[in-house]
Each structure stands twice: as structure tokens, then as C-alpha cells.
Amino acid sequence: MGMSVTISAAETQDAEQILKLQYLCYQSEAELYGDYSIEPLTQPLDSLRAELDAGCVLVARLGTEVVASVRGGVDADGTARIDKLIVHPRMQRHGLGGRLLLAIEERLTLAGAVKSFQLFTGHRSENNLQLYRKHGYAPVGTRQVNERLTLVTLAKEATDPAAYATSA
Numbered sequence: 001m002g003m004s005v006t007i008s009a010a011e012t013q014d015a016e017q018i019l020k021l022q023y024l025c026y027q028s029e030a031e032l033y034g035d036y037s038i039e040p041l042t043q044p045l046d047s048l049r050a051e052l053d054a055g056c057v058l059v060a061r062l063g064t065e066v067v068a069s070v071r072g073g074v075d076a077d078g079t080a081r082i083d084k085l086i087v088h089p090r091m092q093r094h095g096l097g098g099r100l101l102l103a104i105e106e107r108l109t110l111a112g113a114v115k116s117f118q119l120f121t122g123h124r125s126e127n128n129l130q131l132y133r134k135h136g137y138a139p140v141g142t143r144q145v146n147e148r149l150t151l152v153t154l155a156k157e158a159t160d161p162a163a164y165a166t167s168a
Contacts, residue, residue, distance in 0.1 A: 022043070070084065117157075
């Protein structure tokens with residue numbers, strides 16, 4: 001009998017599991033860009049705990065194991081920023097990233113006056129770019145970080161909160 005994946009708000013005690021998962025998931029990004037000093041690989045536990053206290057952090061669990069996570073928050077201008085969408089490598093390519101993306105969009109929309117969503121990924125991260133395009137995001141800008149990495153910012157307009165009323 002298989003277990004199903006559940007999505008819920010992260011709790012303080014999830015911080016270590018999220019950080020370990022983040023470290024695992026960003027190895028492929030670091031390899032792709034030849035840079036193992038990227039922030040997701042160097043973020044201290046205290047910094048992640050502060051993000052748990054300050055923003056919206058969701059996790060996907062398989063039993064008690066955190067197998068995916070995403071973070072987000074809404075700026076004063078109504079831009080919801082989504083960050084660090086991670087899925088355990090063994091759970092990738094099964095729709096979990098999309099489910100988590102929709103869940104954070106819904107959570108942020110229902111919590112406040114969201115006008116648009118924005119996120120970013122590296123220019124060579126084709127799987128990420130494909131996922132975001134599939135969910136309605138379009139490139140709106142780029143920023144060169146160094147000679148190996150250009151960040152692509154993607155955005156989309158927010159959905160009317162009433163659209164989530166039936167799924168809540």
C-alpha cells in the first residue's frame with residue numbers, strides 16, 4: 001500500500017529537514033553552473049528558521065519525511081515572490097513541483113492582496129523553466145550574476161481569490 005504526499009505549512013521542527021533537502025536539491029544547480037558557493041548551499045540553519053517565522057513556507061511530506069518545499073511572501077506592492085521550490089530528486093517528474101507551486105500561489109493569494117507572482121531561476125535550468133512556463137509564468141527580465149550564471153525572472157498575473165474558494 002503506497003503513501004500519498006500531503007502538502008501543509010512548514011513547522012519550526014521542519015527546519016533541519018528542509019535545509020538538508022535544500023542542500024541535496026541544489027547540488028545539481030551548483031554542478032550545472034560550476035558554482036558550489038550559491039546561497040542555497042551556504043544558508044545557515046538560523047537563517048532558514050527566520051524564514052519559517054517571517055514568511056509562508058510549505059512542505060510536502062511522504063509519511064513524516066519532507067520531500068519538497070517552497071517559500072513565498074508578498075511585497076507591499078502586491079507582488080508575491082516565490083523562492084526555493086525544491087523537490088527530492090527521487091520525487092521529481094511526478095507533478096509534485098507543480099502541486100507545490102499551485103499551493104503556495106493559493107496560500108499567498110488567500111492571505112493578502114496579491115496582484116502578481118514572481119520567481120527566478122538560472123538560465124540553464126531547463127526543467128525549472130519548463131515547469132514555470134507550464135504554469136503560466138513568462139520571462140520578464142534577466143540579471144547576470146557572473147560569467148556562468150544569468151538569473152531569469154518570470155512572472156504572471158494573480159488569479160482572483162474566488163477561484164480558490166472551491167479548492168480550500
